Structure formats: C-alpha cells, structure tokens
Amino acid sequence: xxxxxxxxxxxxxxQSIFRAKLRSFLTALGIMIGVMSVVLLMAFGLGIKNYIxxxxxxxxxxxxxxxxxxxxxxxxxxxxxxxxxxxFKLRDVASLRRLPEAEVVVPxxxxxxxxxxxxxNSFYGDLVLSDDGLYKAYNYQNFVGKFFDxxxxxxxxxxxxxxxxxxxxxxxxxxEAVGKTVVVEGVRxxxxxxxxxxxxxxxxxxxxxxxxxxxxxxxxxxxxxFYFIYLRAVSETQLNSLKNRVIAVLSRNYDADxxxxxxPTEMLNAVLNIFSFVNIGxxxxxxxxxxxxxxxxMNVMYMAVTERIKEIGIRRAIGAKKNDIxxxxxxxxxxxxxxxxxxxxxxxxxxxxxxxxxxxxxxDLTIVGTAFGVSTAIGIFFGSAPARxxxxxxxxxxxxxx
Amino acid sequence: MIKVSSISKIYTTDNIKFYxxxxxxxxxxxxxxxxxxGASGSGKSTLMHIMGLxxxxxxxxxxxxxxxxxxxxxxxxxxxxxxxxxxxFQQFNLINRLTVYxxxxxxxxxxxxxxxxxxxxxxxxxxDLQIKExxxxxxxxxxxxxxxxxxxxxxxxxxxxxxxxxxxTGNLDSKTGKEIISILESLNKKGKTLIVVTHDKSLADxxxxxxxxxxxxxxx
Numbered sequence: 001x002x003x004x005x006x007x008x009x010x011x012x013x014x015q016s017i018f019r020a021k022l023r024s025f026l027t028a029l030g031i032m033i034g035v036m037s038v039v040l041l042m043a044f045g046l047g048i049k050n051y052i053x054x055x056x057x058x059x060x061x062x063x064x065x066x067x068x069x070x071x072x073x074x075x076x077x078x079x080x081x082x083x084x085x086x087x088f089k090l091r092d093v094a095s096l097r098r099l100p101e102a103e104v105v106v107p108x109x110x111x112x113x114x115x116x117x118x119x120x121n122s123f124y125g126d127l128v129l130s131d132d133g134l135y136k137a138y139n140y141q142n143f144v145g146k147f148f149d150x151x152x153x154x155x156x157x158x159x160x161x162x163x164x165x166x167x168x169x170x171x172x173x174x175x176e177a178v179g180k181t182v183v184v185e186g187v188r189x190x191x192x193x194x195x196x197x198x199x200x201x202x203x204x205x206x207x208x209x210x211x212x213x214x215x216x217x218x219x220x221x222x223x224x225x226f227y228f229i230y231l232r233a234v235s236e237t238q239l240n241s242l243k244n245r246v247i248a249v250l251s252r253n254y255d256a257d258x259x260x261x262x263x264p265t266e267m268l269n270a271v272l273n274i275f276s277f278v279n280i281g282x283x284x285x286x287x288x289x290x291x292x293x294x295x296x297x298m299n300v301m302y303m304a305v306t307e308r309i310k311e312i313g314i315r316r317a318i319g320a321k322k323n324d325i326x327x328x329x330x331x332x333x334x335x336x337x338x339x340x341x342x343x344x345x346x347x348x349x350x351x352x353x354x355x356x357x358x359x360x361x362x363x364d365l366t367i368v369g370t371a372f373g374v375s376t377a378i379g380i381f382f383g384s385a386p387a388r389x390x391x392x393x394x395x396x397x398x399x400x401x402x
Numbered sequence: 403m404i405k406v407s408s409i410s411k412i413y414t415t416d417n418i419k420f421y422x423x424x425x426x427x428x429x430x431x432x433x434x435x436x437x438x439x440g441a442s443g444s445g446k447s448t449l450m451h452i453m454g455l456x457x458x459x460x461x462x463x464x465x466x467x468x469x470x471x472x473x474x475x476x477x478x479x480x481x482x483x484x485x486x487x488x489x490x491f492q493q494f495n496l497i498n499r500l501t502v503y504x505x506x507x508x509x510x511x512x513x514x515x516x517x518x519x520x521x522x523x524x525x526x527x528x529x530d531l532q533i534k535e536x537x538x539x540x541x542x543x544x545x546x547x548x549x550x551x552x553x554x555x556x557x558x559x560x561x562x563x564x565x566x567x568x569x570x571t572g573n574l575d576s577k578t579g580k581e582i583i584s585i586l587e588s589l590n591k592k593g594k595t596l597i598v599v600t601h602d603k604s605l606a607d608x609x610x611x612x613x614x615x616x617x618x619x620x621x622x
Contacts, residue, residue: 002520005511008504015499314495317456318556319484319512321477396457399495 013332016304017339024336027300030293031340031378032347035371037286039348042367045279047360049272056268062103062236064243065262066096066229066250086258088226095249096229101242104232106133109214109222116166116210117183123169126205127184129214129222137230138206143167145178145193148213156215160189163209164197184210187217239263290374293340294382301333301386312390313398326391333383334376341375404453404564404595405429409462411448411618422448423459424618430597432563435590437609438599445618447568450599454487454566455479484513488557490586492569494549496541496556502528503537506555513560527555531585547578554585564595571605583608 017024068086088107097105109129116123128134135147140161148159160182167174170182174194182189189212198206214222231246233239246261305312312325345368352361411423423445430436430453440446451457452464455471464471466482474482489495496505506524510517517523528534531551533544541549550570557565567586571579583605590596598609606612614621 001514002511002516004507008500008508008511012499019499310495311497314497315508315512316480317454317483317489317495318509319480319560321480321512324512394457396451399456399491 009328009331010335012328013335016332017336023300024339027296028293028336028340028343030296031290031337031375032293032344034287034290034293035341035344035375036348036351037289038283038374039345039363039367039371040351040361041279041283041286042370043348043352043361043363044359045275045283046364046367047362049275049279050362051360052271052275053268056264061265062233062239063264064231064233064239064246065264066231066246067260067262068227068258070257070260086254087224088229088259090223090226092250092253093226093229096231096246099242099245099249101233101238101245102231103234104133104137104230106130106137106230107214107222107226108134108228108230109220109225110227111185111220114184114210116170118170118180121170123166123208125163125166125208125210128209128211129217129220130211131214134211134230137232140198140206141196143194143196144175145191147193147211153213153215156218157213158187158189158216159192159212160184161193161195161211162191163195163205163207163211165205165207166210167191167194182210184212185217185220187212187219189216287374290378294337294378297333297336297379298382298386300336301329301383302389304332305329305386305390308390309393309398309401312393313395313401316393316395317399322391325393326387329387329390330380330383333387334379337375337379337383338372341371345371403429403431403465403467405465406449406453406459407463407465409452409459409464411445411452411457412460421618423452426462426615426618426620428613428620430595432595433590433593435587435596435610436598436613437606437611438597438613438615439601439603439606440615441601443617444615446599446601446615448618449613449615450566450568450597453597454489454564455483480512484509485560486562486564488554488560488562488565490550490553490557490565490567490570492572494541494546494553494573496549496552498541501538501540502533502544502552505541505552506559509556509560524555524559527558531555545578546574547581550574550578550582551585554582558589562594564597565589566597566599568599569601570598571600571602 066088068088090107093105093107096102107130111127113124114127116125116127131153132147132149134140140147143164145161147161148157151157152159162170162174162177162182164174167177171177171180177191177194180191182191189210195206231242233242243261243263250259315325349363352363355361405428407427409423409426410421413420413422426449438446438449448457452459455464455466458464458472466486471479497508500508503524506527507520510520510524525534525537528537531554533548533551533555536544536548536552541552544552565586570586571582574582586596586598587608596609598605600606
C-alpha cells in the first residue's frame with residue numbers, strides 16, 4: 001500500500017473523532033479515567049519501590065546482619081527477637097573478625113527510646129554503642145565534627161556522635177552541637193560530631209541516634225550484650241560463603257534459635273515481592289475502569305458503522321476489500337482510545353508533579369509505554385467487533401442504504 | 403465482455419418470493435454503448451449491480467471477461483471493481499469527509515499500487531473535467547454538476563474498461579445533464595464500454611443499443 005493510503009486512513013479517523021467532539025470526548029473519558037488511575041497506581045508503586053530500594057542501597061551490598069533470635073523470613077518476628085534474652089559477646093565479634101571472607105565486623109548495642117538531655121532540652125532517641133567501624137558500616141557522613149576513632153574506644157572516652165534530628169532538637173542548630181555536653185543514662189558525653197541528615201534506617205532511625213563507643217558505658221555491659229553484628233564481605237561472590245561460615249562459627253557456642261543471619265537483599269526482595277503483589281492487585285482493580293471505557297468505545301464504533309453504512313458501500317464499490325474497511329474502523333477505534341490515553345497520561349503526570357514533594361511517585365517510560373500499549377489493545381479488542389460488522393456488509397445493501 | 407446467463411434475482415419476505423430479475427441473458431461486448439431502459443422497479447439497477455459485480459444473482463451465471471464470477475473470491479471481485487469498472491451514480495456518492503482530490507484518489511489507494519505520477523494524473527483528470535480549481539474543496543461545497551464530474555474522475559482514475567452510470571443525470575438540471583452525458587459519451591468514443599441505466603427514453607435513444615426491462619424481464 002502506498003504511503004498516502006495510511007495517511008488518509010489516519011486523517012479520516014482523526015476527522016471522525018473531531019467531527020463529533022462531544023461524543024468522542026465522552027467516549028474517551030472512560031479510557032482517560034482508566035489510564036489515569038492505572039498510571040497513578042503504577043507511579044505510586046514505582047516511587048515506593050524505588051524509595052524502599054534506595055533505603056536498602058544506603059546500607060550497601062555484600063552485607064550481612066547477625067541478629068538475636070530466629071527471624072525465619074518473618075519480618076514481624078524481628079521485634080519478638082529483640083525481646084529475646086540472648087545477646088552477642090565481644091568474643092563472638094573477635095571470632096568473626098578472624099574469618100577471611102569478612103572485611104568489616106561491627107558489633108552494635110541498641111537501647112531504643114532513651115532520654116538524651118542537654119541543659120533544659122531533652123529528646124527521646126536511640127542509644128547506639130559500637131566501635132569506630134560503625135561510621136563506614138552505616139554510611140555516615142559528617143555534617144560537622146567527626147566520628148569517634150579507635151583511640152577513643154581504647155581510651156574509654158565519653159564522646160558522642162549525634163544524628164541530625166537529635167542535634168536539631170537539643171541545640172539551636174546542629175552546627176552548634178560540637179563541644180557541647182549531652183547526658184544519656186546518667187553518663188555525660190562530649191559531642192564530637194553530627195551526621196548529615198539521612199532519613200530512615202534498618203536497625204534504628206539514624207537521624208534520631210546518639211552513638212558512643214561501647215567502652216563509654218561499662219555499666220550497661222555492652223561487651224556482653226550486643227544486639228546485632230554487622231558484617232561486610234570482601235566481595236559479593238564471597239557473601240554466601242561468609243554467611244555459611246558465620247553460622248558455623250556461632251553454632252559452636254549457640255543454638256540455631258538463638259540467632260539469625262540475614263542478607264538485606266533477601267529482606268528487600270521479600271518486601272518488594274509483597275509490595276508488587278499488592279500493587280498489581282490495585283492496578284488490576286484500576287484496570288476495570290479501562291474495560292468500562294473499552295465498552296464505551298465499542299458502543300460508539302457500532303454507532304459510527306451504522307451512520308456510515310452508505311459510505312462503506314461506496315468504498316466497496318470502488319474497490320475497497322473487506323480488510324480495508326476493517327482496518328479503517330480499527331484505526332479509528334485505536335486513535336479514539338489513544339486520544340483518551342494521552343489526556344489520562346497528562347492528567348496523571350500533573351498529579352504526580354503536584355504530590356511528588358510529599359509522596360513517592362514516579363512515571364517512567366515503561367509506565368508510559370504500558371499506558372499506550374494497553375490503550376491500543378483496548379482499541380483493537382473493543383473495536384474489532386464493530387469493524388468486522390462494517391467489513392462484512394454486502395456492498396449492494398450498503399450502497400442502497402438510506 | 404460481460405455476459406449474464408439465465409440470471410434471476412429473488413428476494414424472499416415472509417416466504418413470499420419476489421423476482422427483481424427473471425431469467426435474463428445478455429452479452430455486452432467491449433466498447434459498446436448500451437442503455438438499460440425501464441420504469442422504476444423494473445430491475446435495471448439490480449441488473450447493473452450484478453453486471454458490475456456489486457451483487458450476485460440468485461440463479462444463473464455471470465461472466466466477466468470470460469471468468470465465471472461465482473468462482474471468484476470477495477477480494478478478487480473487489481480487485482476487478484477497482485481496476486476494470488468505474489461507477490457513476492445518480493446521487494454522486496462522493497465521500498463528504500474527503501476532499502475532491504482524495505475522493506478521486508481513493509480507488510488508487512485501494513489498488514495497492516505505487517505510482518509516482520499519480521498526483522499529476524489526478525490533476526490532469528480534474529483539469530480535463532474542468533474542476534481542477536476545486537481540488538481542495540469538499541463535495542458539499544460543489545454544485546451537482548461539479549460533484550458528478552468528480553464522480554466521473556473517480557470512476558476513471560484507474561483507467562477502467564467499463565463505465566456503469568446509474569441515472570447519471572437524475573439529480574441534475576437539463577443543461578448540466580447534457581454536459582455530463584456528453585462527457586460519458588466521449589469516454590465511449592475513446593474505447594470504454596459505457597452502460598447507462600435510465601428511465602429516460604430520450605437518454606436511452608442516444609445509445610447504440612437498448613436493453614429494455616419490464617417487471618424484471620427482458621423485453622428487448
């Protein structure tokens with residue numbers, strides 16, 4: 001077929017749509033609403049998925065967490081695990097540090113919701129006791145000052161490194177915190193640094209932490225009471241081997257139910273799988289409105305065929321084949337659907353722009369492509385029956401139609 | 403050559419049969435100028451539709467250039483209508499949503515051919531019919547005579563061998579009607595087979611041969 005054939009096909013279809021503007025708009029409205037709701041649901045899904053992935057990315061790859069209690073893939077069991085009496089000891093940390101696959105081993109003592117006081121100001125945050133390896137393990141970045149180092153640990157220095165929110169709540173501004181004193185669990189600590197704002201976390205909310213060397217709190221006996229041990233493998237390929245070795249080492253002294261070794265990526269995948277399942281369900285519900293829109297398209301196309309019976313007869317008389325008539329009406333149906341899809345996409349994009357500062361939502365090319373693909377499929381599916389009716393009209397009956 | 407052999411067209415309503423055509427046999431040779439004459443309801447349009455491969459007889463055979471048309475597929479029939487036959491109708495039957503140019507070009511688009519000179523051919527045809535300046539107008543912007551000229555141009559664009567004209571002057575004033583008939587007859591002089599269906603005896607008398615129908619039967 002010549003190029004002019006296809007140009008005329010599309011031109012005729014567009015003309016038909018704009019000849020009956022109100023009818024076309026009302027028909028496309030169903031597709032519009034359907035596309036907008038599906039795109040928004042997918043955008044929220046993508047935004048949340050990316051947000052969750054980014055949070056886990058912050059932790060880095062090649063990571064393992066050794067935690068107290070048995071998690072067994074049930075994330076809700078994490079809180080029950082914390083209630084367990086079992087704790088790790090410094091000698092466990094030393095044993096794990098001897099593993100060749102382990103690049104970093106950091107013990108973590110956690111006491112949630114402790115009162116942190118400075119003068120008349122107080123704030124409830126999490127007390128984290130660890131060694132100098134925690135700075136890299138948690139990907140801290142200094143806003144002001146510095147993290148404590150090995151000499152602070154060995155010297156049992158009473159120093160503190162504050163999370164952003166902690167510093168902001170206790171002082172006029174986080175920048176003024178360095179050199180000041182905070183009191184935690186009866187221990188006076190000199191602030192030596194404040195972290196840049198992070199947002200979210202795994203073991204605790206980083207921004208609400210006060211971090212100190214575990215040697216600064218002998219009365220809490222952290223060396224026998226670590227909740228977590230953070231490990232980083234030398235490389236991603238050695239992660240699995242490290243996991244097996246960690247289990248083997250700890251199993252020498254403890255029961256299998258006393259501890260769990262978790263890869264954050266496993267946690268991430270489990271979370272994302274659950275989330276994807278829910279998101280697909282919601283998108284499916286949103287797609288029902290697309291089906292309703294498609295029925296509207298089919299109805300209008302049947303009307304269009306009836307209105308143009310004589311025209312179909314004329315076209316057949318001058319040599320149009322059945323497939324030419326079929327194609328003409330299918331193209332019109334597709335363009336009508338795409339018309340609704342474009343407006344639905346634009347509306348969804350505007351909504352995402354407006355809410356993005358407050359809620360994770362993103363529209364990427366896959367979502368745009370899906371919207372166009374689904375709308376085209378709707379146009380083809382719901383337009384095919386009216387198109388076939390048009391194509392199967394007898395030329396002589398059609399041409400005589402008044 | 404178009405040949406119909408013992409064709410009948412029967413319509414059945416409530417078990418009652420109505421014969422639009424009854425046992426018609428005739429042959430039209432290439433290059434002939436034939437008028438099919440009859441009163442309203444005599445079956446002349448039905449005969450034209452069958453000879454022009456728009457319709458099929460209920461009984462009998464139709465041969466188009468020695469091919470038995472009942473053995474041809476729908477696509478083959480469409481192709482013959484596209485390339486071998488041109489139709490001119492009483493009500494012009496132009497497509498109002500297309501321009502004059504697009505109406506004339508439509509058979510070419512359906513032909514599947516690629517002709518780099520098609521645009522010039524269309525414009526030459528419009529010029530020959532004295533409507534070139536109306537190229538970008540729509541049918542509802544033209545007079546009846548102009549619309550019929552566009553219909554003739556559309557019928558000629560594929561250079562068919564057969565022109566079927568069904569009451570071509572029925573919706574025109576006498577002066578314009580004479581112009582149109584003159585154009586059609588000039589095509590016959592150039593070798594095209596012209597079949598004019600009419601109830602107008604004076605128009606039928608202009609043809610070299612008359613086929614007279616009455617109540618679906620061939621009188622002469």
